[in-house]
Amino acid sequence: MTSDISVQADTQGAGTTSDISIPLEGGAVDEARRRPGAAATVVPAAFVERFDGYVAAKARPGEPLDDDTVRAYCSRTRQFLAWLDGADVDGDPLVDGQARDGAVRNYRAYLLTVAKRKLSTVNAHLTAVDDFLRHVGVGPAAAKRQEVPKSAPRALSDRNRTRWLRAAQRADARGKALAYVEYYGGLRGGEVVALDVGDVRISARKGVLIVRFGKGGKYREVPLHSQLRAAIEEWVTERAGWPGAAETPALFLNRRGGRLSTRGAYDQLKAIAADANLAFGRDGDLTPHSLRHTTGTNLVRDGVDVVLVAELLGHSVETARHYSQPTEADKQAAIERLTVDE
Incomplete structure:
Protein backbone atom coordinates (compact mmCIF):
# COMPACT_ATOMS: atom_id res chain seq x y z
CA MET A 1 0.00 0.00 0.00
CA GLY A 137 -15.02 27.44 4.45
CA VAL A 138 -16.77 27.73 7.81
CA GLY A 139 -13.65 28.91 9.68
CA PRO A 140 -12.17 27.91 13.06
CA ALA A 141 -14.46 27.24 16.00
CA ALA A 142 -14.83 29.46 19.04
CA ALA A 143 -13.63 26.77 21.44
CA LYS A 144 -11.07 27.57 24.11
CA ARG A 145 -7.92 25.51 24.40
CA GLN A 146 -7.09 23.66 27.60
CA GLU A 147 -4.64 25.21 30.03
CA VAL A 148 -1.65 22.86 29.91
CA PRO A 149 0.87 22.86 32.78
CA LYS A 150 4.23 23.90 31.42
CA SER A 151 6.91 21.22 31.33
CA ALA A 152 9.92 20.41 29.23
CA PRO A 153 9.38 18.55 25.94
CA ARG A 154 9.98 14.81 26.15
CA ALA A 155 13.72 14.09 25.98
CA LEU A 156 15.99 11.14 26.68
CA SER A 157 17.66 10.88 30.05
CA ASP A 158 21.46 11.09 30.06
CA ARG A 159 21.68 7.32 30.52
CA ASN A 160 19.31 6.53 27.66
CA ARG A 161 20.96 9.09 25.43
CA THR A 162 24.28 7.32 25.91
CA ARG A 163 22.68 3.94 25.14
CA TRP A 164 21.11 5.37 21.99
CA LEU A 165 24.37 6.86 20.71
CA ARG A 166 26.30 3.64 21.37
CA ALA A 167 23.70 1.59 19.49
CA ALA A 168 23.82 4.10 16.61
CA GLN A 169 27.58 3.66 16.51
CA ARG A 170 27.03 -0.09 15.95
CA ALA A 171 24.50 0.39 13.14
CA ASP A 172 25.33 0.21 9.44
CA ALA A 173 26.46 3.37 7.66
CA ARG A 174 22.98 4.49 6.61
CA GLY A 175 21.43 3.80 10.02
CA LYS A 176 24.23 5.58 11.83
CA ALA A 177 23.92 8.65 9.60
CA LEU A 178 20.14 8.72 10.07
CA ALA A 179 20.44 8.45 13.84
CA TYR A 180 23.09 11.15 13.99
CA VAL A 181 21.15 13.55 11.76
CA GLU A 182 18.17 13.21 14.11
CA TYR A 183 20.26 13.81 17.25
CA TYR A 184 23.27 15.96 16.27
CA GLY A 185 21.31 17.87 13.64
CA GLY A 186 17.99 18.05 15.46
CA LEU A 187 16.05 17.65 12.19
CA ARG A 188 12.42 16.60 11.99
CA GLY A 189 11.72 13.21 10.43
CA GLY A 190 10.28 14.71 7.26
CA GLU A 191 13.24 17.06 6.94
CA VAL A 192 15.67 14.14 7.16
CA VAL A 193 14.19 12.09 4.33
CA ALA A 194 13.78 15.24 2.19
CA LEU A 195 17.53 15.90 2.21
CA ASP A 196 19.35 15.63 -1.12
CA VAL A 197 23.04 14.95 -1.55
CA GLY A 198 23.42 18.57 -2.65
CA ASP A 199 22.02 19.74 0.69
CA VAL A 200 25.18 18.56 2.43
CA ARG A 201 28.05 21.05 2.14
CA ILE A 202 31.35 19.81 3.56
CA SER A 203 34.65 21.68 3.34
CA ALA A 204 38.05 20.82 4.78
CA ARG A 205 37.12 21.77 8.35
CA LYS A 206 33.39 22.25 8.61
CA GLY A 207 30.06 21.61 6.95
CA VAL A 208 26.34 22.37 6.98
CA LEU A 209 23.05 20.64 6.31
CA ILE A 210 20.58 22.71 4.29
CA VAL A 211 16.93 22.33 5.21
CA ARG A 212 15.22 23.91 2.23
CA PHE A 213 11.58 23.62 3.30
CA GLY A 214 11.15 23.04 7.00
CA LYS A 215 8.02 23.52 9.09
CA GLY A 216 6.18 26.60 7.92
CA GLY A 217 8.26 26.61 4.74
CA LYS A 218 11.31 27.89 6.61
CA TYR A 219 14.82 27.56 5.18
CA ARG A 220 17.72 27.03 7.56
CA GLU A 221 21.32 25.83 7.61
CA VAL A 222 22.49 23.53 10.41
CA PRO A 223 26.24 23.32 11.15
CA LEU A 224 27.57 19.76 11.19
CA HIS A 225 28.77 18.33 14.47
CA SER A 226 32.07 16.50 13.98
CA GLN A 227 30.41 13.12 14.73
CA LEU A 228 27.62 13.80 12.25
CA ARG A 229 30.06 14.98 9.62
CA ALA A 230 32.08 11.76 9.89
CA ALA A 231 28.91 9.62 9.75
CA ILE A 232 27.61 11.40 6.64
CA GLU A 233 30.96 11.10 4.88
CA GLU A 234 30.98 7.36 5.66
CA TRP A 235 27.44 6.96 4.34
CA VAL A 236 28.01 9.03 1.18
CA THR A 237 30.99 6.83 0.34
CA GLU A 238 28.91 3.66 0.78
CA ARG A 239 25.89 5.22 -0.97
CA ALA A 240 27.88 5.51 -4.21
CA GLY A 241 27.65 1.72 -4.58
CA TRP A 242 23.89 1.48 -3.98
CA PRO A 243 21.30 1.04 -6.75
CA GLY A 244 20.00 4.39 -7.97
CA ALA A 245 22.87 6.38 -6.47
CA ALA A 246 23.61 8.18 -9.75
CA GLU A 247 19.97 8.78 -10.70
CA THR A 248 18.36 9.67 -7.35
CA PRO A 249 19.30 12.98 -5.68
CA ALA A 250 18.10 11.82 -2.23
CA LEU A 251 20.76 11.65 0.46
CA PHE A 252 19.12 8.60 2.03
CA LEU A 253 18.19 5.78 -0.36
CA ASN A 254 16.07 2.70 0.08
CA ARG A 255 17.28 -0.70 -1.10
CA ARG A 256 15.59 -0.26 -4.47
CA GLY A 257 17.43 2.97 -5.21
CA GLY A 258 14.59 5.41 -4.47
CA ARG A 259 14.27 8.01 -1.77
CA LEU A 260 13.95 6.52 1.71
CA SER A 261 10.42 7.00 3.03
CA THR A 262 9.45 8.28 6.45
CA ARG A 263 8.36 4.73 7.27
CA GLY A 264 11.73 3.36 6.14
CA ALA A 265 13.58 5.83 8.36
CA TYR A 266 11.21 5.03 11.24
CA ASP A 267 11.96 1.31 10.92
CA GLN A 268 15.70 1.95 10.85
CA LEU A 269 15.55 4.07 14.00
CA LYS A 270 13.32 1.49 15.67
CA ALA A 271 15.93 -1.21 15.00
CA ILE A 272 18.63 0.95 16.59
CA ALA A 273 16.39 1.58 19.60
CA ALA A 274 15.87 -2.18 19.98
CA ASP A 275 19.63 -2.68 20.00
CA ALA A 276 19.84 -0.01 22.73
CA ASN A 277 17.06 -1.82 24.65
CA LEU A 278 14.87 1.27 24.42
CA ALA A 279 11.14 1.01 23.71
CA PHE A 280 10.40 2.92 20.51
CA GLY A 281 7.11 4.52 19.55
CA ARG A 282 4.33 6.60 20.98
CA ASP A 283 4.37 4.93 24.41
CA GLY A 284 8.08 4.09 24.60
CA ASP A 285 11.22 5.77 25.89
CA LEU A 286 12.07 7.02 22.44
CA THR A 287 10.34 8.56 19.43
CA PRO A 288 11.89 10.29 16.41
CA HIS A 289 10.73 13.62 17.82
CA SER A 290 12.18 12.94 21.28
CA LEU A 291 15.65 12.85 19.68
CA ARG A 292 15.05 16.40 18.46
CA HIS A 293 13.76 17.39 21.89
CA THR A 294 16.85 15.83 23.45
CA THR A 295 19.03 18.01 21.24
CA GLY A 296 17.13 21.16 22.22
CA THR A 297 17.09 20.29 25.92
CA ASN A 298 20.83 19.52 26.01
CA LEU A 299 21.69 22.76 24.19
CA VAL A 300 19.59 24.98 26.44
CA ARG A 301 20.75 23.30 29.66
CA ASP A 302 24.35 23.61 28.53
CA GLY A 303 23.88 27.37 28.38
CA VAL A 304 23.31 27.91 24.65
CA ASP A 305 21.19 31.02 24.05
CA VAL A 306 17.56 30.13 23.36
CA VAL A 307 17.49 32.36 20.28
CA LEU A 308 20.34 30.34 18.79
CA VAL A 309 18.62 27.06 19.68
CA ALA A 310 15.48 28.29 17.93
CA GLU A 311 17.53 29.11 14.83
CA LEU A 312 19.27 25.73 14.79
CA LEU A 313 16.08 23.69 15.23
CA GLY A 314 13.75 25.81 13.10
CA HIS A 315 11.59 26.78 16.10
CA SER A 316 10.04 30.04 17.17
CA VAL A 317 11.84 31.54 20.16
CA GLU A 318 8.75 30.93 22.29
CA THR A 319 8.74 27.22 21.41
CA ALA A 320 12.47 26.93 22.08
CA ARG A 321 11.96 28.40 25.57
CA HIS A 322 10.06 25.22 26.50
CA TYR A 323 13.38 23.37 26.63
CA SER A 324 14.24 25.29 29.79
CA GLN A 325 11.12 24.00 31.58
CA PRO A 326 11.55 21.28 34.25
CA THR A 327 10.99 17.67 33.30
CA GLU A 328 8.95 15.22 35.37
CA ALA A 329 12.24 13.75 36.57
CA ASP A 330 13.36 17.22 37.70
CA LYS A 331 10.15 17.67 39.68
CA GLN A 332 10.49 14.24 41.30
CA ALA A 333 14.11 14.91 42.21
CA ALA A 334 13.12 18.23 43.81
CA ILE A 335 10.42 16.54 45.93
CA GLU A 336 12.86 13.83 47.05
CA ARG A 337 15.17 16.53 48.45
CA LEU A 338 12.64 17.39 51.18
CA THR A 339 13.80 16.56 54.68
CA VAL A 340 12.61 13.25 56.14
CA ASP A 341 12.35 12.68 59.88
CA GLU A 342 13.33 9.03 60.44
Whole structure:
Protein backbone atom coordinates (compact mmCIF):
# COMPACT_ATOMS: atom_id res chain seq x y z
CA MET A 1 0.00 0.00 0.00
CA THR A 2 2.90 2.39 0.68
CA SER A 3 5.75 3.34 -1.61
CA ASP A 4 8.80 5.47 -0.93
CA ILE A 5 7.74 8.28 -3.22
CA SER A 6 3.97 8.40 -2.91
CA VAL A 7 1.23 6.66 -1.02
CA GLN A 8 -2.07 5.34 -2.28
CA ALA A 9 -4.42 6.45 0.47
CA ASP A 10 -7.97 5.24 0.70
CA THR A 11 -10.80 6.05 2.98
CA GLN A 12 -10.97 2.54 4.37
CA GLY A 13 -14.05 1.57 2.40
CA ALA A 14 -15.82 4.88 2.95
CA GLY A 15 -15.44 6.25 -0.56
CA THR A 16 -12.75 6.96 -3.10
CA THR A 17 -9.12 6.03 -3.48
CA SER A 18 -6.50 8.48 -4.72
CA ASP A 19 -2.75 8.67 -5.18
CA ILE A 20 -1.21 11.37 -3.02
CA SER A 21 2.21 12.07 -1.59
CA ILE A 22 1.15 11.96 2.05
CA PRO A 23 0.53 8.65 3.83
CA LEU A 24 -2.65 8.88 5.87
CA GLU A 25 -3.78 6.91 8.89
CA GLY A 26 -4.48 3.87 6.76
CA GLY A 27 -0.92 3.94 5.35
CA ALA A 28 2.08 2.01 6.58
CA VAL A 29 3.57 4.86 8.58
CA ASP A 30 0.50 5.32 10.75
CA GLU A 31 -0.05 1.56 10.97
CA ALA A 32 3.33 1.42 12.71
CA ARG A 33 2.29 4.10 15.21
CA ARG A 34 -1.26 2.93 15.92
CA ARG A 35 -1.79 1.07 19.14
CA PRO A 36 -1.69 -2.73 18.68
CA GLY A 37 -5.12 -4.07 17.75
CA ALA A 38 -6.57 -0.64 16.97
CA ALA A 39 -8.37 -0.29 13.64
CA ALA A 40 -8.05 2.66 11.31
CA THR A 41 -10.75 5.29 11.76
CA VAL A 42 -13.34 5.15 8.99
CA VAL A 43 -14.51 8.42 7.41
CA PRO A 44 -18.33 8.30 7.35
CA ALA A 45 -19.84 8.33 3.86
CA ALA A 46 -21.50 11.71 4.46
CA PHE A 47 -18.10 13.38 4.86
CA VAL A 48 -15.96 11.49 2.34
CA GLU A 49 -16.10 14.12 -0.41
CA ARG A 50 -15.09 16.97 1.88
CA PHE A 51 -12.40 14.91 3.55
CA ASP A 52 -10.94 13.86 0.19
CA GLY A 53 -10.88 17.52 -0.85
CA TYR A 54 -8.99 18.39 2.32
CA VAL A 55 -6.47 15.61 1.72
CA ALA A 56 -5.92 16.78 -1.86
CA ALA A 57 -5.36 20.36 -0.68
CA LYS A 58 -2.79 19.22 1.88
CA ALA A 59 -0.94 17.25 -0.82
CA ARG A 60 -0.46 20.22 -3.16
CA PRO A 61 3.06 21.62 -3.67
CA GLY A 62 3.75 24.61 -1.46
CA GLU A 63 1.71 23.35 1.50
CA PRO A 64 3.40 25.07 4.49
CA LEU A 65 2.87 22.16 6.90
CA ASP A 66 5.44 19.35 6.89
CA ASP A 67 4.37 15.80 6.02
CA ASP A 68 4.33 14.58 9.64
CA THR A 69 2.02 17.43 10.65
CA VAL A 70 -0.25 16.82 7.66
CA ARG A 71 -0.51 13.12 8.54
CA ALA A 72 -1.44 14.03 12.11
CA TYR A 73 -4.03 16.61 10.97
CA CYS A 74 -5.64 14.12 8.58
CA SER A 75 -5.77 11.41 11.24
CA ARG A 76 -7.32 13.76 13.81
CA THR A 77 -9.82 15.06 11.25
CA ARG A 78 -10.90 11.49 10.50
CA GLN A 79 -11.52 10.95 14.21
CA PHE A 80 -13.53 14.17 14.49
CA LEU A 81 -15.69 13.27 11.50
CA ALA A 82 -16.30 9.77 12.85
CA TRP A 83 -17.44 11.30 16.16
CA LEU A 84 -19.53 13.95 14.40
CA ASP A 85 -21.43 11.32 12.41
CA GLY A 86 -23.00 9.99 15.58
CA ALA A 87 -23.16 13.20 17.62
CA ASP A 88 -26.35 14.97 18.62
CA VAL A 89 -25.78 18.45 17.16
CA ASP A 90 -28.11 21.18 15.95
CA GLY A 91 -27.56 22.25 12.36
CA ASP A 92 -24.63 21.49 10.08
CA PRO A 93 -21.28 22.23 11.81
CA LEU A 94 -19.50 22.26 8.44
CA VAL A 95 -21.74 25.06 7.16
CA ASP A 96 -23.19 27.01 10.08
CA GLY A 97 -20.92 28.88 12.51
CA GLN A 98 -23.14 28.48 15.55
CA ALA A 99 -23.54 24.75 14.95
CA ARG A 100 -19.78 24.51 14.40
CA ASP A 101 -18.97 26.11 17.76
CA GLY A 102 -21.36 23.88 19.67
CA ALA A 103 -20.13 20.73 17.95
CA VAL A 104 -16.44 21.44 18.53
CA ARG A 105 -17.06 22.29 22.18
CA ASN A 106 -18.93 19.00 22.58
CA TYR A 107 -16.08 17.20 20.87
CA ARG A 108 -13.63 18.83 23.28
CA ALA A 109 -15.75 17.52 26.19
CA TYR A 110 -15.81 14.06 24.60
CA LEU A 111 -12.02 13.98 24.26
CA LEU A 112 -11.59 15.03 27.89
CA THR A 113 -14.24 12.96 29.63
CA VAL A 114 -14.86 9.92 27.43
CA ALA A 115 -11.68 9.41 25.44
CA LYS A 116 -9.62 10.55 28.47
CA ARG A 117 -7.07 12.33 26.29
CA LYS A 118 -4.29 14.44 27.76
CA LEU A 119 -4.81 18.20 27.75
CA SER A 120 -2.07 18.73 25.18
CA THR A 121 -3.60 16.03 22.96
CA VAL A 122 -7.02 17.68 23.16
CA ASN A 123 -5.49 20.98 22.05
CA ALA A 124 -3.70 19.23 19.17
CA HIS A 125 -7.01 17.73 18.01
CA LEU A 126 -8.74 21.11 18.14
CA THR A 127 -5.96 22.68 16.07
CA ALA A 128 -6.33 20.00 13.41
CA VAL A 129 -10.12 20.35 13.37
CA ASP A 130 -9.76 24.12 12.94
CA ASP A 131 -7.50 23.57 9.94
CA PHE A 132 -10.14 21.32 8.36
CA LEU A 133 -12.92 23.81 9.13
CA ARG A 134 -10.95 26.57 7.43
CA HIS A 135 -10.66 24.34 4.38
CA VAL A 136 -14.41 23.71 4.14
CA GLY A 137 -15.02 27.44 4.45
CA VAL A 138 -16.77 27.73 7.81
CA GLY A 139 -13.65 28.91 9.68
CA PRO A 140 -12.17 27.91 13.06
CA ALA A 141 -14.46 27.24 16.00
CA ALA A 142 -14.83 29.46 19.04
CA ALA A 143 -13.63 26.77 21.44
CA LYS A 144 -11.07 27.57 24.11
CA ARG A 145 -7.92 25.51 24.40
CA GLN A 146 -7.09 23.66 27.60
CA GLU A 147 -4.64 25.21 30.03
CA VAL A 148 -1.65 22.86 29.91
CA PRO A 149 0.87 22.86 32.78
CA LYS A 150 4.23 23.90 31.42
CA SER A 151 6.91 21.22 31.33
CA ALA A 152 9.92 20.41 29.23
CA PRO A 153 9.38 18.55 25.94
CA ARG A 154 9.98 14.81 26.15
CA ALA A 155 13.72 14.09 25.98
CA LEU A 156 15.99 11.14 26.68
CA SER A 157 17.66 10.88 30.05
CA ASP A 158 21.46 11.09 30.06
CA ARG A 159 21.68 7.32 30.52
CA ASN A 160 19.31 6.53 27.66
CA ARG A 161 20.96 9.09 25.43
CA THR A 162 24.28 7.32 25.91
CA ARG A 163 22.68 3.94 25.14
CA TRP A 164 21.11 5.37 21.99
CA LEU A 165 24.37 6.86 20.71
CA ARG A 166 26.30 3.64 21.37
CA ALA A 167 23.70 1.59 19.49
CA ALA A 168 23.82 4.10 16.61
CA GLN A 169 27.58 3.66 16.51
CA ARG A 170 27.03 -0.09 15.95
CA ALA A 171 24.50 0.39 13.14
CA ASP A 172 25.33 0.21 9.44
CA ALA A 173 26.46 3.37 7.66
CA ARG A 174 22.98 4.49 6.61
CA GLY A 175 21.43 3.80 10.02
CA LYS A 176 24.23 5.58 11.83
CA ALA A 177 23.92 8.65 9.60
CA LEU A 178 20.14 8.72 10.07
CA ALA A 179 20.44 8.45 13.84
CA TYR A 180 23.09 11.15 13.99
CA VAL A 181 21.15 13.55 11.76
CA GLU A 182 18.17 13.21 14.11
CA TYR A 183 20.26 13.81 17.25
CA TYR A 184 23.27 15.96 16.27
CA GLY A 185 21.31 17.87 13.64
CA GLY A 186 17.99 18.05 15.46
CA LEU A 187 16.05 17.65 12.19
CA ARG A 188 12.42 16.60 11.99
CA GLY A 189 11.72 13.21 10.43
CA GLY A 190 10.28 14.71 7.26
CA GLU A 191 13.24 17.06 6.94
CA VAL A 192 15.67 14.14 7.16
CA VAL A 193 14.19 12.09 4.33
CA ALA A 194 13.78 15.24 2.19
CA LEU A 195 17.53 15.90 2.21
CA ASP A 196 19.35 15.63 -1.12
CA VAL A 197 23.04 14.95 -1.55
CA GLY A 198 23.42 18.57 -2.65
CA ASP A 199 22.02 19.74 0.69
CA VAL A 200 25.18 18.56 2.43
CA ARG A 201 28.05 21.05 2.14
CA ILE A 202 31.35 19.81 3.56
CA SER A 203 34.65 21.68 3.34
CA ALA A 204 38.05 20.82 4.78
CA ARG A 205 37.12 21.77 8.35
CA LYS A 206 33.39 22.25 8.61
CA GLY A 207 30.06 21.61 6.95
CA VAL A 208 26.34 22.37 6.98
CA LEU A 209 23.05 20.64 6.31
CA ILE A 210 20.58 22.71 4.29
CA VAL A 211 16.93 22.33 5.21
CA ARG A 212 15.22 23.91 2.23
CA PHE A 213 11.58 23.62 3.30
CA GLY A 214 11.15 23.04 7.00
CA LYS A 215 8.02 23.52 9.09
CA GLY A 216 6.18 26.60 7.92
CA GLY A 217 8.26 26.61 4.74
CA LYS A 218 11.31 27.89 6.61
CA TYR A 219 14.82 27.56 5.18
CA ARG A 220 17.72 27.03 7.56
CA GLU A 221 21.32 25.83 7.61
CA VAL A 222 22.49 23.53 10.41
CA PRO A 223 26.24 23.32 11.15
CA LEU A 224 27.57 19.76 11.19
CA HIS A 225 28.77 18.33 14.47
CA SER A 226 32.07 16.50 13.98
CA GLN A 227 30.41 13.12 14.73
CA LEU A 228 27.62 13.80 12.25
CA ARG A 229 30.06 14.98 9.62
CA ALA A 230 32.08 11.76 9.89
CA ALA A 231 28.91 9.62 9.75
CA ILE A 232 27.61 11.40 6.64
CA GLU A 233 30.96 11.10 4.88
CA GLU A 234 30.98 7.36 5.66
CA TRP A 235 27.44 6.96 4.34
CA VAL A 236 28.01 9.03 1.18
CA THR A 237 30.99 6.83 0.34
CA GLU A 238 28.91 3.66 0.78
CA ARG A 239 25.89 5.22 -0.97
CA ALA A 240 27.88 5.51 -4.21
CA GLY A 241 27.65 1.72 -4.58
CA TRP A 242 23.89 1.48 -3.98
CA PRO A 243 21.30 1.04 -6.75
CA GLY A 244 20.00 4.39 -7.97
CA ALA A 245 22.87 6.38 -6.47
CA ALA A 246 23.61 8.18 -9.75
CA GLU A 247 19.97 8.78 -10.70
CA THR A 248 18.36 9.67 -7.35
CA PRO A 249 19.30 12.98 -5.68
CA ALA A 250 18.10 11.82 -2.23
CA LEU A 251 20.76 11.65 0.46
CA PHE A 252 19.12 8.60 2.03
CA LEU A 253 18.19 5.78 -0.36
CA ASN A 254 16.07 2.70 0.08
CA ARG A 255 17.28 -0.70 -1.10
CA ARG A 256 15.59 -0.26 -4.47
CA GLY A 257 17.43 2.97 -5.21
CA GLY A 258 14.59 5.41 -4.47
CA ARG A 259 14.27 8.01 -1.77
CA LEU A 260 13.95 6.52 1.71
CA SER A 261 10.42 7.00 3.03
CA THR A 262 9.45 8.28 6.45
CA ARG A 263 8.36 4.73 7.27
CA GLY A 264 11.73 3.36 6.14
CA ALA A 265 13.58 5.83 8.36
CA TYR A 266 11.21 5.03 11.24
CA ASP A 267 11.96 1.31 10.92
CA GLN A 268 15.70 1.95 10.85
CA LEU A 269 15.55 4.07 14.00
CA LYS A 270 13.32 1.49 15.67
CA ALA A 271 15.93 -1.21 15.00
CA ILE A 272 18.63 0.95 16.59
CA ALA A 273 16.39 1.58 19.60
CA ALA A 274 15.87 -2.18 19.98
CA ASP A 275 19.63 -2.68 20.00
CA ALA A 276 19.84 -0.01 22.73
CA ASN A 277 17.06 -1.82 24.65
CA LEU A 278 14.87 1.27 24.42
CA ALA A 279 11.14 1.01 23.71
CA PHE A 280 10.40 2.92 20.51
CA GLY A 281 7.11 4.52 19.55
CA ARG A 282 4.33 6.60 20.98
CA ASP A 283 4.37 4.93 24.41
CA GLY A 284 8.08 4.09 24.60
CA ASP A 285 11.22 5.77 25.89
CA LEU A 286 12.07 7.02 22.44
CA THR A 287 10.34 8.56 19.43
CA PRO A 288 11.89 10.29 16.41
CA HIS A 289 10.73 13.62 17.82
CA SER A 290 12.18 12.94 21.28
CA LEU A 291 15.65 12.85 19.68
CA ARG A 292 15.05 16.40 18.46
CA HIS A 293 13.76 17.39 21.89
CA THR A 294 16.85 15.83 23.45
CA THR A 295 19.03 18.01 21.24
CA GLY A 296 17.13 21.16 22.22
CA THR A 297 17.09 20.29 25.92
CA ASN A 298 20.83 19.52 26.01
CA LEU A 299 21.69 22.76 24.19
CA VAL A 300 19.59 24.98 26.44
CA ARG A 301 20.75 23.30 29.66
CA ASP A 302 24.35 23.61 28.53
CA GLY A 303 23.88 27.37 28.38
CA VAL A 304 23.31 27.91 24.65
CA ASP A 305 21.19 31.02 24.05
CA VAL A 306 17.56 30.13 23.36
CA VAL A 307 17.49 32.36 20.28
CA LEU A 308 20.34 30.34 18.79
CA VAL A 309 18.62 27.06 19.68
CA ALA A 310 15.48 28.29 17.93
CA GLU A 311 17.53 29.11 14.83
CA LEU A 312 19.27 25.73 14.79
CA LEU A 313 16.08 23.69 15.23
CA GLY A 314 13.75 25.81 13.10
CA HIS A 315 11.59 26.78 16.10
CA SER A 316 10.04 30.04 17.17
CA VAL A 317 11.84 31.54 20.16
CA GLU A 318 8.75 30.93 22.29
CA THR A 319 8.74 27.22 21.41
CA ALA A 320 12.47 26.93 22.08
CA ARG A 321 11.96 28.40 25.57
CA HIS A 322 10.06 25.22 26.50
CA TYR A 323 13.38 23.37 26.63
CA SER A 324 14.24 25.29 29.79
CA GLN A 325 11.12 24.00 31.58
CA PRO A 326 11.55 21.28 34.25
CA THR A 327 10.99 17.67 33.30
CA GLU A 328 8.95 15.22 35.37
CA ALA A 329 12.24 13.75 36.57
CA ASP A 330 13.36 17.22 37.70
CA LYS A 331 10.15 17.67 39.68
CA GLN A 332 10.49 14.24 41.30
CA ALA A 333 14.11 14.91 42.21
CA ALA A 334 13.12 18.23 43.81
CA ILE A 335 10.42 16.54 45.93
CA GLU A 336 12.86 13.83 47.05
CA ARG A 337 15.17 16.53 48.45
CA LEU A 338 12.64 17.39 51.18
CA THR A 339 13.80 16.56 54.68
CA VAL A 340 12.61 13.25 56.14
CA ASP A 341 12.35 12.68 59.88
CA GLU A 342 13.33 9.03 60.44
